[in-house]
Amino acid sequence: MHARPPLYLFDGIEAEPAIGGVPEYVGRLRAALAARYGDRLVPVRTIADTLDLPAGGGWMERERIAAERLAERDPAATFLFPNFHSPLPRRAGGPRIVNVVHDVQFEHLPELFAPAERAELRRMFGECRSRADHVVFVSETSRRDFVAAFGAPRASSVVHPIIPAAPRRPVGPARTGGERMLLAVASHLFHPHKNVAGLVRLFAALAAADPTLSLVVVGHGREAFLRDLPDGLPADIRARIDHRGFVPRTTLDGLFARARAFVSVSRFEGFHMAAAEAAAHGTPLLLSDLPVHRELFGEACLVDALSPDVAAATRFLAGPRP
Numbered sequence: 001m002h003a004r005p006p007l008y009l010f011d012g013i014e015a016e017p018a019i020g021g022v023p024e025y026v027g028r029l030r031a032a033l034a035a036r037y038g039d040r041l042v043p044v045r046t047i048a049d050t051l052d053l054p055a056g057g058g059w060m061e062r063e064r065i066a067a068e069r070l071a072e073r074d075p076a077a078t079f080l081f082p083n084f085h086s087p088l089p090r091r092a093g094g095p096r097i098v099n100v101v102h103d104v105q106f107e108h109l110p111e112l113f114a115p116a117e118r119a120e121l122r123r124m125f126g127e128c129r130s131r132a133d134h135v136v137f138v139s140e141t142s143r144r145d146f147v148a149a150f151g152a153p154r155a156s157s158v159v160h161p162i163i164p165a166a167p168r169r170p171v172g173p174a175r176t177g178g179e180r181m182l183l184a185v186a187s188h189l190f191h192p193h194k195n196v197a198g199l200v201r202l203f204a205a206l207a208a209a210d211p212t213l214s215l216v217v218v219g220h221g222r223e224a225f226l227r228d229l230p231d232g233l234p235a236d237i238r239a240r241i242d243h244r245g246f247v248p249r250t251t252l253d254g255l256f257a258r259a260r261a262f263v264s265v266s267r268f269e270g271f272h273m274a275a276a277e278a279a280a281h282g283t284p285l286l287l288s289d290l291p292v293h294r295e296l297f298g299e300a301c302l303v304d305a306l307s308p309d310v311a312a313a314t315r316f317l318a319g320p321r322p
Contacts, residue, residue: 026082182263269293
């Protein structure tokens with residue numbers, strides 16, 4: 001038995017890299033919680049073998065069964081679900097339920113979701129609001145969006161995702177101005193809301209006027225990205241786009257340090273970890289004009305995601321690099 005009631009972290013989503021940035025968020029969260037709570041923290045994946053979970057089924061179904069069994073075993077525990085999945089009805093004498101909500105993208109870009117999928121998401125987000133004792137939001141924008149769509153939860157707070165500290169940057173002439181390279185970072189960049197077509201169009205417009213400019217893209221999804229490049233993209237512009245796939249952290253740190261700017265014209269974000277990491281490195285930000293980008297990145301150059309102001313972006317890139 002635990003000396004104090006355990007904190008169970010339902011980390012099944014971490015085994016689903018196709019979801020995007022949430023698995024990475026969970027890994028960082030687990031490390032921070034372990035440092036604070038020690039052996040009170042119990043990642044559910046580490047005890048899955050003791051719960052007699054079914055071999056089949058998706059991660060949500062497995063977490064639902066695990067939650068039911070752990071609620072019987074440790075009713076005084078706290079259950080932390082690091083996303084909107086909240087499978088247990090709230091009950092007196094049962095575990096305290098905490099959820100993390102990253103965004104409500106399906107409310108803002110309904111055209112990217114099938115009607116049945118959107119209805120299911122609305123049902124699950126509604127359950128999160130009614131079942132959770134506390135909801136953690138990754139940004140104030142995310143909290144505002146959730147409350148507008150589903151009403152206020154019992155209790156809530158805003159806690160930004162953990163962003164690794166940037167390594168000390170070298171000094172000297174090589175750092176002055178940065179390379180003429182734009183950097184885009186996104187796991188599974190082919191997700192529709194990431195607006196790959198818009199990213200390529202913006203780069204093509206900027207590169208047409210600056211023959212030294214290049215675009216480096218990192219993250220999962222290289223084959224899909226290259227496959228979806230427009231057929232009419234000029235060969236010289238295409239040659240200056242380099243998708244490197246997933247890269248180690250040390251390589252990514254180097255790219256942040258060298259890039260002229262980090263660029264994203266995503267149509268929606270709940271927080272945007274990659275932009276926050278770029279900011280931590282002091283990399284200038286060229287971002288779509290979204291409420292969360294205005295909330296978090298006051299010195300960024302913000303452009304319309306679907307019709308960016310190329311002249312404004314050009315002036316921004318011509319300015320001094322920190």
